[in-house]
Amino acid sequence: MGPAGLFCAFQLALKSNGKIRTILLDRGQPVEKRGRDIGALINRRKLNEDSNFAFGEGGAGTWSDGKLTTRIGRNSETVRWVLETLVEFGAPANILWKGAPHLGTDNLVKLLRNMRHRLVELGGEIHFGTKMTNLKMEGNKVVGVLTEDMDGNEHCYEGDEFVLATGHSARDVYESLHKADVQLEPKGFAVGFRIEHPQAVINKIQYGDEWGPCVKTGKGLTDKANEEYFGSKSEHIAKMPVPSYRLATDKALDGVDGNVRGAYSFCMCPGGQIVLSSTNPEEMCVNGMSFSRRDSKWANSALVVTVSPDDEILKEYKTKHGVMAGLEFQREMERKAAELGGGNLTVPVQRMTDFVDGKISSTIPSSSYRLGVISAPCHEIYPEAITHALRDALTNHFQKQMPGYFHPDGLLHAVETRTSSPLRVARDPMTLLAIGTDNLYPSGEGAGYAGGIVSAAVDGVHVGEAILDNICGDSRPNRIEKSKSIGFSY
Numbered sequence: 001m002g003p004a005g006l007f008c009a010f011q012l013a014l015k016s017n018g019k020i021r022t023i024l025l026d027r028g029q030p031v032e033k034r035g036r037d038i039g040a041l042i043n044r045r046k047l048n049e050d051s052n053f054a055f056g057e058g059g060a061g062t063w064s065d066g067k068l069t070t071r072i073g074r075n076s077e078t079v080r081w082v083l084e085t086l087v088e089f090g091a092p093a094n095i096l097w098k099g100a101p102h103l104g105t106d107n108l109v110k111l112l113r114n115m116r117h118r119l120v121e122l123g124g125e126i127h128f129g130t131k132m133t134n135l136k137m138e139g140n141k142v143v144g145v146l147t148e149d150m151d152g153n154e155h156c157y158e159g160d161e162f163v164l165a166t167g168h169s170a171r172d173v174y175e176s177l178h179k180a181d182v183q184l185e186p187k188g189f190a191v192g193f194r195i196e197h198p199q200a201v202i203n204k205i206q207y208g209d210e211w212g213p214c215v216k217t218g219k220g221l222t223d224k225a226n227e228e229y230f231g232s233k234s235e236h237i238a239k240m241p242v243p244s245y246r247l248a249t250d251k252a253l254d255g256v257d258g259n260v261r262g263a264y265s266f267c268m269c270p271g272g273q274i275v276l277s278s279t280n281p282e283e284m285c286v287n288g289m290s291f292s293r294r295d296s297k298w299a300n301s302a303l304v305v306t307v308s309p310d311d312e313i314l315k316e317y318k319t320k321h322g323v324m325a326g327l328e329f330q331r332e333m334e335r336k337a338a339e340l341g342g343g344n345l346t347v348p349v350q351r352m353t354d355f356v357d358g359k360i361s362s363t364i365p366s367s368s369y370r371l372g373v374i375s376a377p378c379h380e381i382y383p384e385a386i387t388h389a390l391r392d393a394l395t396n397h398f399q400k401q402m403p404g405y406f407h408p409d410g411l412l413h414a415v416e417t418r419t420s421s422p423l424r425v426a427r428d429p430m431t432l433l434a435i436g437t438d439n440l441y442p443s444g445e446g447a448g449y450a451g452g453i454v455s456a457a458v459d460g461v462h463v464g465e466a467i468l469d470n471i472c473g474d475s476r477p478n479r480i481e482k483s484k485s486i487g488f489s490y
């Protein structure tokens with residue numbers, strides 16, 4: 001029930017007027033219960049491995065900033081339809097015209113609840129707390145989804161067409177697909193850290209001394225922190241929006257024979273907070289979110305470096321793990337971070353200036369991460385080529401693009417590894433069927449065809465169209481053209 005699965009089910013139910021019966025299975029919980037599980041994680045360090053920041057209704061992006069930016073273009077028929085559908089179910093109408101629209105967790109939770117009710121009205125069936133453990137195959141055909149519920153009860157859901165939209169945190173799913181000989185391909189991805197600055201620092205960089213103090217969220221603590229940082233109230237009465245940023249270079253030197261890599265920021269959450277996005281305590285991985293008012297004292301963003309499928313740093317992993325090399329690499333980096341954090345979901349951190357100098361931070365600024373941070377040698381986590389490229393990007397590119405960005409209070413949180421899937425489930429570009437199968441449709445980010453809420457939803461719609469083509473023929477009215485495979489981050 002991430003954006004890909006949900007929008008696919010919607011497309012099928014709406015276009016067939018409820019004649020196609022959709023059954024949605026999710027290992028996680030509906031948003032109401034998921035919210036309580038996330039509360040238990042933040043307040044009592046109780047991690048539910050199937051209901052957390054990655055798993056549950058709405059998928060990985062539900063407790064997020066809900067940024068609806070996408071690199072697949074904003075004006076295609078399907079993107080417009082996805083945005084309009086979100087508005088129909090409760091998103092603010094301004095997402096249709098804003099250049100960088102975002103929803104905030106609070107809005108997302110409401111609209112997901114509304115979508116669920118509508119789907120059920122259209123005859124859809126939803127089973128939460130139901131984890132797919134395997135596919136039941138007969139030759140090239142999937143005949144059922146084998147599942148396990150929270151009490152360990154097993155069941156097989158039968159059907160005609162099967163959509164696999166399990167996201168990229170479901171590593172167990174990749175493993176069972178690999179065992180079942182479903183064709184997987186390695187794919188480029190990016191790894192790094194989540195950087196956090198005080199929001200006031202970003203306000204000053206983006207608006208300067210004159211207008212920086214005009215950033216107001218309406219929340220006393222945040223506005224006070226901003227005033228204190230600037231040392232005076234502004235004479236202007238204007239209220240400036242909480243600013244964001246986006247940085248990128250394709251020329252970050254990685255220290256190996258003049259080799260360059262891409263390095264970029266993404267998923268910037270102004271006025272946000274850093275959250276745990278791993279699904280088990282031995283693998284530490286973070287991400288960012290914010291509420292619609294963007295009213296925290298911090299600004300966070302992913303800062304990552306690209307890793308290509310034929311990258312030298314994956315060589316050893318390829319020998320040992322073949323096509324699963326990228327996934328095992330991500331996992332090892334996450335394990336190192338968990339160890340450096342000392343367990344108990346504490347995140348290892350380092351000032352960006354100390355990261356560049358290769359020394360542990362003797363003091364650390366405050367962090368929005370609620371489960372605690374600890375000063376650690378984060379520069380030792382990644383292979384030298386990644387660390388070198390990030391250092392070069394910070395000092396020789398990003399600081400020039402945004403003077404003041406390379407700031408001692410910029411705190412790196414380890415690690416941000418799950419930016420996009422390191423694998424792709426191979427599929428036919430016309431039928432969107434997994435290669436070698438007659439009725440299995442891989443979709444969304446986990447399958448390697450999306451990166452972000454909007455592109456995952458769009459891919460789900462296209463898979464819905466492919467299924468309708470398969471059932472009704474491709475001359476049916478109101479047919480949407482399917483796009484080519486996509487797999488960008490947002």
Ligand SMILES: Cc1cc2nc3c(=O)[nH]c(=O)nc-3n(C[C@H](O)[C@H](O)[C@H](O)COP(=O)(O)OP(=O)(O)OC[C@H]3O[C@@H](n4cnc5c(N)ncnc54)[C@H](O)[C@@H]3O)c2cc1C
Nearest residue numbers: 002004027056059060061064066067132167444445452453
């Ligand atoms: C904290 C955070 C913040 C983010 N912020 C943004 C943002 O602001 N903007 C943006 O565009 N993107 C954001 N993203 C990324 C975005 O959430 C994903 O790109 C998007 O959700 C991918 O959609 P999907 O449907 O392909 O997969 P997912 O959203 O990952 O959904 C997969 C679903 O499958 C379920 N599942 C997994 N395994 C099984 C199984 N074995 N059996 C049954 N169910 C299973 C999961 O519970 C989940 O509901 C964020 C991600 C995170 C983690």
